Amino acid sequence: MKKKAKEYENEIEYLLKTRLDTKATKELKFSEIEDFPRLSKTIIIENIIFGTYQYNQCQKYYEDLLNNETCYLISEKSYESRNNAENTKIIAFEIASRHKRSEVKKFTKKKKLKFYKVFIKYVPLLNEWRSIKSYICNCMSGRKVVGCCVHVATVLCFLAFDRFRNIRIKGKHL
Numbered sequence: 001m002k003k004k005a006k007e008y009e010n011e012i013e014y015l016l017k018t019r020l021d022t023k024a025t026k027e028l029k030f031s032e033i034e035d036f037p038r039l040s041k042t043i044i045i046e047n048i049i050f051g052t053y054q055y056n057q058c059q060k061y062y063e064d065l066l067n068n069e070t071c072y073l074i075s076e077k078s079y080e081s082r083n084n085a086e087n088t089k090i091i092a093f094e095i096a097s098r099h100k101r102s103e104v105k106k107f108t109k110k111k112k113l114k115f116y117k118v119f120i121k122y123v124p125l126l127n128e129w130r131s132i133k134s135y136i137c138n139c140m141s142g143r144k145v146v147g148c149c150v151h152v153a154t155v156l157c158f159l160a161f162d163r164f165r166n167i168r169i170k171g172k173h174l
C-alpha cells in the first residue's frame with residue numbers, strides 16, 4: 001500500500017484548473033445523471049470512503065445538493081485525447097463549504113459563498129465500486145490517496161444510493 005501511494009498520481013488532477021462555466025462543460029441537473037453506478041452504502045463505506053464518519057458528515061451537505069441540482073458534465077472532447085478505453089464520464093459538482101453556516105444563510109448569492117469543486121470519473125452503468133475510477137476535490141483534503149474528502153463522499157453517496165430513498169434533512173425546519 002505504501003509503495004502504491006508513493007507512485008500514485010491522480011489522473012484527473014488537471015481538472016482542478018477547469019472552470020465549470022465554459023463551453024467545455026455541459027450544465028445539467030443531477031437527476032439527469034441516470035447512468036451513475038448504483039452501489040450500496042456498505043460497498044461505498046468499505047471500499048471508497050472507509051468508515052461511517054464521512055458518511056454521517058455527508059448528511060449535512062444533502063440539503064445544499066437538493067437546493068441546487070446543478071452539476072456539470074465535462075465535455076469528452078476536452079479529455080478524449082487521454083486514455084478513455086472504458087468510455088468513462090466525468091461529472092463535476094460545486095459543493096458549498098459548511099464553514100460559517102450563518103454566513104451561508106445571510107448570503108444566498110452564489111458568489112458570496114466558498115464552493116469546492118468535486119470531479120468524479122466513472123464508468124457508466126457498471127454497478128460495482130471499481131467503476132468509480134477517480135475523484136478529486138479542491139478542498140484541503142481533496143487529494144487524499146486513501147479514502148476521500150467529505151465533498152467527494154457526499155456526491156458519491158448521494159448519486160450511488162441516497163437519492164433513491166427519501167432523505168430527511170436534519171434541521172431543515174430551523
Ligand SMILES: [Zn+2]
Nearest residue numbers: 137139149151
Ligand atoms: Zn473536498
